[in-house]
Amino acid sequence: MSQKPSFSLISTKKIIQMNDVWTSYDSKNFALESINLSIDRGANYAIVGQSGSGKSTLLKLMNGMMIPSKGIIKIDYVTPNMNDKKFKNMMHTIGYIPQSLGLVKNITVLENILIGALPRLGKLESLLKKFPEHEIQEAKKIISQVGLSGKENRKAYMLSGGEKRRVAIARALMQKPTILLADEIVSELDHVTAHEIMKLITGAQKRMNLTAIMVHHDIELALEYANRVAVIKEGQKILEIGVEGDTIVDFQTGDMNNDEIMEMYANDS
């Protein structure tokens, strides 16, 4: 086909781009307003905001579960939309961990994790639950990485809150993803467990060179682990900040002022 390459705003360095994205639940109220985001390949990105600010909606836009009412989103050059064949074929490269985790309660830890390998499995094999040996070995490797060794055969409903999160992470890693989306994965955990889980994800992100995008409501936790933090308030991105050395940089204005930004956020919340 001798088609001229069309003009594109997308740079190869950026894995996720959002351009003036609006979403609405009805025609009057917008959940997100004019969001612009661009996320580097391999970044550890965080989105912070209060409940109802629209931060979970942002993640659902990235994995195609929702489509914007206005604006452009590109994930690796593809517009995310669950019902679109082209995107459906790349969905296995996006690991998504919803806030509810979405584990299947009545099957074991190992089976839950193997679900991540389903897109690589043939029709008959998946119907008969016959996973190839190398997939089972891979699952066991991931189980030990997330610290669930010896619990492979527990039913998911028997696990503690921290363990359930580890299973959800393992299932996402089993997908061999390039992008990992996690929605408030440490919100209801105690301090120690929260940091264990965050270290686990950050470790995997570096090891597998993933682009991690995590939604939090705690800005300090977000700044501790992420390169960049977008602050969402009432559906708008009000800040994009990151830590460089021991100062907080505002990437929207280029200002570097630690206290002012923290104060600004404190006033907002």
Add this chain to the structure above:
Amino acid sequence: MTPKNNIIIGIIIALLVIASYNVDANPIDFVEGLPNLAVIVEEMVLVEPKYIPTAFWAMLETIQMAFIGTVVGVAIALPLSMLAARNLNNKYIYGPTRALLAAIRTFPSILWAILFVIMVGLGPFAGVLAIIMYTIGFIGKLQYEVIETIDSDPMDAVNSIGVSKLQLIRYVVIPESASHLLGQMLYMFDYNVRQTSILGLVGAGGIGFYIINYIKFFEYGKAAIFMLVVLVTVLVIDWISVKIRDKYIVKSQHGMEVITK
């Protein structure tokens, strides 16, 4: 007690009287008829134990009919229930499937039995076919309702991995609805044993065939043996299903409670 409540109670009583008049339900007839019951009971007490083996074999046939009917019925109902679930299909698929299940359910099993007796002739096979139809209509509906109440979180999460619908059914829908299905199958089997016991009335095999014939010829003592065998069998099946429920279903229900915390 508010005046509004009094009016409602008054209306219900009025309807009761009108309906009773219309269907000729006269309590005096009932009282006058009591001596007739005494005659039947008196004759029934004269049980003839030598018919116990016959009754036993007839019951065994009934149970086998119910067993085939339940297993085959559930096997056909399951795929239909997947098609009828609103959270798995669009309306062009679930709409007609639901209509089909509703149409099947409209007929009680005895009407199906009559239909199949005409089709395949007298005998247990007609009864088995009737039980299959009834089970399809019933389990199909119960099961699609269960599927629709499955937590949407695991469905969404697994869907976002990019799995096929078949995989979603195999790895989320079936495991999450299995304990309900087991309960329904037990209930259905129990119900089908009782149903099959009366399908004999229209010549569709089973123990009911004996009961209706003995009653026709006023041999209440012989009929009583067969009815007694039905009663004991139903009690035994009930007892076994309680045991199975306790072992498998209560446990998984408990598990569901744990996860919501």
